[in-house]
Amino acid sequence: MRKFKSKILAGFMVIMMTFPVFTGKCQTRYRIYFTDKKGVNFDPYAYFDAKAIERRNSLGISLYDESDYPVSSEYIRTISEIVDSTGFASRWLNFISVYISTGQQLEKLKNLAFIREIEKVPEVIIVLTSTESVDDSFDNDLVKLMNRQLTRMGGDLFVKNNINGKGVRIAVFDGGFPWVNTHPAFEHIRKDSRIVATYDFVKKRENVYYGNKHGAMTLACIGGKYEGKKIGHATGAEFMLAKTEVNTEPYSEEENWLAAAEWADKNGASIISSSLGYTYHRYFNYQMDGKTSLVVKAANMAARKGILVVNAAGNEGDNEWKYLNTPADGDSVLAIGGVDPETDYHMGYSSYGPTVDRRLKPNVSAYSHVVTVSKQGVNPADGTSFATPLVAGFAACVIQYNKNLKGMNLFHEIEKSGHLYPYFDYAHGYGIPQASYFIKNDSATVKKTFEFIETESRMKVVVDFGILNNTEWFGDANLLYFHIEDKDGMIKDLYVVKVEQKEVLNLDKLRFEKGDRIMVHFRGYTASVTF
């Protein structure tokens, strides 16, 4: 028995040695939300950049919105006397981050009347998923793809009209921007000093030219230019670079994103381009409701300030998670899906919508197999991370063309410019935005390309076969999109069909329930039938 007892003791010692976490002092991070901003002074003309004031004025947003006021310094002083240390204080959400190591500190905080909520902050993983091949040669295929990633959106129209995002300020949030200070693809931006601000929200300093190359790759897809050829639409835009993440899959904080958004707002950004997203590491997919995560609250608040927030839908389409990430779930966040340039329809990995509350996502799409910068030159790369900056650059060009379009107006107009609009589905959103919608206003010239023919038992869709000979159509001319919605508007099935003959669809009506709707899109024309 003595031998047995000594063995139990030894076993217990092993357990204790294995888990020093039980014995050590451990700091925990909390967010302290305040009830108000009483007694706080705020001078918008001292705080905001001139472009931020201009944006607010043009959208009729008050310069004295309380959410822009700083967090009460009195509250911060009181808090800092209790906690171990303080961190980022958010004006928009009126909180401060603190580190606490004892229960007594927490109890003291709970007794303060000006505290509305105390939230424990988890560590979280940011996903910057993308892949890149390693061949740096700039061959003809790369030139073609690089050209196509822009012309598919009507980039040639922007060029013809001398539109390149000039004067528009774009904030790019990512994991680092190495090469941006040296790579020839950014030479035109450096030469004109159009990187107007940089900040590393991880290390709290200005240098962002290190870390994850993902940021340089996304920036190139907004405004890069290589050997005289455009990689992104907005080669004339101004840029703000925010390093908000640590590495490709680092532990990080959603707070960095929020801090960067406040910084972008203060410094006059009109667009935030973010190829970041949070998924299963922290959330369940039924939490993609546009209001749960801190980062989606931050993104929606940025949109309230008149900033167009463009975020990647995510690359989870062909894995278990499947659905979009947050902050792409935000109702004011333009979520970007991926389209395969080879097929012109959904790229397998691109995350699907809708949100949990059944809002349409992604909002629009762009090519997600693109050419972007590599260490030595340019390379193909994959991911909705790269579709996103293509749309951000597109949006900058639209703002330059029509200065009245900003914020949510711009958001909705970009949706309407989608090549499938008014058709939509949970893989493509409204399709790929088209410059022609803004410049030629060609939405009014929609021609009927098919018709529904209903018999007693069948529902047929018959196309005007002659139209297939019309070669003006860009992209894959023979794709017909259709989906079936239930009576509540939730899409049950969505399809892309290759049109090879006149009678494209011949569906048994028994498969439809009462109230179901079939919506079909072919070559710019959309029509639907409700059962």
Add this chain to the structure above:
Amino acid sequence: MKKILIFTVMILAGLYRSESQTVLFHQQVKDYSVPPDNGPGLKSYSVMFVGLGLILPVSDTTAAIRIPASFYYNIGVRTKKKLTHWLSLGSDFTFAYESFSIRQEEGKMFPDTVLHKKQSVSFYGISLGPYVRITYGRHGNYLGKFVDAGVHIKCPYIGATQYSKDINDDMKTKVNIKGLKYYNIFNFSPYVRLGFNRYSFTASYRLLSMFKEEYYKKELPPLMVGFDITFN
């Protein structure tokens, strides 16, 4: 004949109809507002795992072994039932192989007193390892960071081998004795596991003697420390 003709026409009509559309892409949308039950961070979960580790001496009273030649590996299925967001119960169903490489030195008593070039004693068997899991840190459908505490019930061992190798006058002699009878077929080892999603570090400590009392000469080291990976 008429029936055959009608049947042929129907088949041809069916073929024509199926060729009338080439579906390039189809996605059926499921309503994901209903939380699923099965997943790494959900109500229940099962996953395969493999583990590898070392057997370590903790006192002079046990037989002297060679490190890292004394090792174990295991393969099995780990199940988990979530009780609360932080607390789960589960069990490992494991096939395990443990090999003790006996140091050949003066005074050696286990498994015999003869000095060989190499000698090892191996056990292979199955075990059931119920455990309690505390998951810490916020996590979604993800195993997250966790601490497990449980007991491996190794019952019964399904085999044991004693192996020795000698070289005399350039003659190699290998002796493999199977079906050893001097070990207990029932044992149990408390274990703890510190994990981060797929990866975990494990330490276990055997509490009972490996050998039947009448054969007992010296105990084998009870401490095993290792690493395992789950295939989620």
